[in-house]
Amino acid sequence: MENFTMETFDLDRPCSIEELENIITSPTGGLTMLPSTAFDKICEGIFLGEGDTAKNVTTMKQLGVTHVLNTALGKDAFHVNTNHVMYQRKGIKFLGLEATDAMHFDMAKYFYPAADFIHEGLTSGGQVFVHCVQGVSRSATLVIAYLMIKRHMTVQDAVRLVRSRREISPNPGFLQQLCNLNEELKRSGHFLHTNSILAAAIENDDVEDDCGEEETCTVKDLEEILTAPIQVPSSSLSQINENIALGLNHFMNSCDRLQRFGITHVLNMSYKRGDDSDTLLYKQMGVKFLGIEAQDTLTFDMTPYYELAADFIDDAVQINGCVFIHCIDGASCSATVLIAYLMIKKHYSVKAAARYVRRKREACINANFLQQLCDLNLKLQQCGHFKLRKKI
Incomplete structure (x- = not known):
């Protein structure tokens, strides 16, 4: 263990871009990795993925998706051109947000609208598919914001939860805005309103058990x-x-x-x-x-x-x-x-x-x-x- 250094998380210390980047890249030895799958289940009721998958309405229905959140609405190559009409025929609710994956873009204005939309989907017993183009930056940022706003998770633990499910890479500008949100929520006492402020308590706690009853564990x-x-x-x-x-x-x-x-x-x-x-x-x-x-x-x-x-x-x-x-x-x-x-x-x-x-x-x-x-x-x-x- 002496070869590893430990970062101690101080609840009273402001988070930083570097701290969040370390959480994101630590599972891969400091390297930023792109997702190996088109989409991943982050927790019960929330999928995070790429735009091409979201465009396939049949796939959405097969996944049981009731709400689609496009965080990269637009018609150029860096956006995903979808609308409520294509989903309406299948009874799927849609929200499109015109966000750009750039450090200077104000993503914070979408934190609460996105959180409310995701929350609406979950409280109605539905499944929400959140996406941008690749499912790594814009969409990941808004899923993290949802976990902070609606599930009272600190930014560090929200990032840790999402990263444990999917490779993500929000740009530094978005990470700073999440840090700012964390400080805003902390000052208001938001993280004190639940016993699970550091928890992934919303996760599906079923764990795949591949240790058969006759198998010897070593x-x-x-x-x-x-x-x-x-x-x-x-x-x-x-x-x-x-x-x-x-x-x-x-x-x-x-x-x-x-x-x-x-x-x-x-x-x-x-x-x-x-x-x-x-x-x-x-x-x-x-x-x-x-x-x-x-x-x-x-x-x-x-x-x-x-x-x-x-x-x-x-x-x-x-x-x-x-x-x-x-x-x-x-x-x-x-x-x-x-x-x-x-x-x-x-x-x-x-x-x-x-x-x-x-x-x-x-x-x-x-x-x-x-x-x-x-x-x-x-x-x-x-x-x-x-x-x-x-x-x-």
């Missing part, structure tokens, strides 16, 4: 899932879902942050090992606390703590609270027990659980812990545990 299998590519966490805290957050040791040692994130439970996986929790503060705030003295080593046995940690996490989930799970770096001990929780309480196979956690936060789990998770997987597999799979 350390190598899990390493491929968790280290593709290998990175240390880029933020102090990652919201796994609306009830679970995973992060660094010091992040929740303040009244303000406990209240801001709606924390009801704190699970410290490196208790008394250079990671001291303010237990008095938690007691005063009515926050439940569990400390486990785990060691991130190749000899430590984490298995005795699986059930204890899973029960504690589940206690928070059952009361619709929010549990903050942490160790020193929020990447190994804490990630391990979170995966074990998903396996024990939610009936996820180890591969599906690892994939789910990695999708929300970078994880660097040592080979010893991975083997113990594989052993747990085999044990649960043998008793038919995964046949009772639950949705998170």
Whole structure:
């Protein structure tokens, strides 16, 4: 891990173009990549893609699309020439925005109209296809703005969510306008109105589980899932879902942050090992606390703590609270027990659980812990545990 540097995300620090560009390019080693597909599903109800696909009304109907948002309306080569008439015959609602993919273009004027249109599509139970020419800049920018405005996500996490689903490349001018929107929303207290301000809580939480009931899972299998590519966490805290957050040791040692994130439970996986929790503060705030003295080593046995940690996490989930799970770096001990929780309480196979956690936060789990998770997987597999799979 010493070969990697970690960016700590400070909620009070203004975002920058460079920070957003790093989020966008970090999965490809700093390179900007074009999409490998014509369109991608960003979250439940939202597709992001290219103009040629949007022009095919038959494809739109096959996808179940009820709303089309053209963010590059126009007749030249850098725009997409569509209109409401071509979709009206199929019962699809249409909104066209005449945006140009240029640094000086004022995209901010479309943030709220686009967010309202997408929101209308989703709240009516529909599917929204958002596009420009390539589905990487104009359309991606407005999907990010929607997530910020309607789903109370910070710009960093909105960008991270969209980038996890599709290669994108908003121009620096658009990124700056998104940073400006982030500051505007932050000043108004917008991000404090939900427990899932850092979450991709709107995502479809179904995780494809390709670990068959008879398949043996190996350390190598899990390493491929968790280290593709290998990175240390880029933020102090990652919201796994609306009830679970995973992060660094010091992040929740303040009244303000406990209240801001709606924390009801704190699970410290490196208790008394250079990671001291303010237990008095938690007691005063009515926050439940569990400390486990785990060691991130190749000899430590984490298995005795699986059930204890899973029960504690589940206690928070059952009361619709929010549990903050942490160790020193929020990447190994804490990630391990979170995966074990998903396996024990939610009936996820180890591969599906690892994939789910990695999708929300970078994880660097040592080979010893991975083997113990594989052993747990085999044990649960043998008793038919995964046949009772639950949705998170």
